[in-house]
Amino acid sequence: MKQVVDWLYSKNPELTGEIGTELDLIEGRLVDSLDFLEFIYLLEEVSGSPIDLGTVSVDDFRTLARIEERFLSGGPALQDVSA
Amino acid sequence: MSAATTTERSLLTALLAELAAGAPVAVGVDLTHIPSVGERLARLGPRWLGDQFSVRELRELDGVRNGGHATLAGRLAAKEAFIKLLTPQDDFVLHRDIEILRASGGAPVVHAHRSALAAAGRRALTSWSVSITHQGDWAAAVAVGAPALPAPGPVHTHHTQEKRS
Numbered sequence: 001m002k003q004v005v006d007w008l009y010s011k012n013p014e015l016t017g018e019i020g021t022e023l024d025l026i027e028g029r030l031v032d033s034l035d036f037l038e039f040i041y042l043l044e045e046v047s048g049s050p051i052d053l054g055t056v057s058v059d060d061f062r063t064l065a066r067i068e069e070r071f072l073s074g075g076p077a078l079q080d081v082s083a
Numbered sequence: 084m085s086a087a088t089t090t091e092r093s094l095l096t097a098l099l100a101e102l103a104a105g106a107p108v109a110v111g112v113d114l115t116h117i118p119s120v121g122e123r124l125a126r127l128g129p130r131w132l133g134d135q136f137s138v139r140e141l142r143e144l145d146g147v148r149n150g151g152h153a154t155l156a157g158r159l160a161a162k163e164a165f166i167k168l169l170t171p172q173d174d175f176v177l178h179r180d181i182e183i184l185r186a187s188g189g190a191p192v193v194h195a196h197r198s199a200l201a202a203a204g205r206r207a208l209t210s211w212s213v214s215i216t217h218q219g220d221w222a223a224a225v226a227v228g229a230p231a232l233p234a235p236g237p238v239h240t241h242h243t244q245e246k247r248s
Binding site: 033034037038041053054056057058 | 115159198
């Protein structure tokens, strides 16, 4: 998850403070349309699994909590964060 | 200003009819930063390009010798404007499912597929058009769409109803 948070900060340098796990990343425009595919690629890299956009919804990317639950839960990413 | 094609005139006529009838006309607009597109292309490479554009679009884009990044940005702006036109809710409309191709005469034309076509269906949009422009570091696009016009039926006036009764 740290890689995901770091990526969000890199794309939004004006951000100060913590990105809450329930913050709406889409409504808050922390992930804009031009960056969205790059965000998908990052999640694939972190989770170690490809993401089929035909099987997911916008809500799956809306908050850090949902992203962790949907893509990173139990995967290599969590092990990386806890390491 | 270039002369409108027959298709554009037909669409404009339909849209004006929609407006005159008080029917909803959907609009989407987008502004894309051209250098940002070039930077992403350099960094993310062919996969990013292939996830954004169809094979037919890539074939067209290959033929663009000058201002390639501006053309890419213009097409992306058109795709985004079209997505805003569709206003999908929780469903994804993939860029690759919105083909922006060049019609005869050079005007952009939208071919909606799969996720885009499904979203258009949910909004009952059956006709649409996009326009793209570039200036300096920016590409902008506007998309306009309208539902199907109801078939014209007989005109019933109060007078005729009175006569029938």
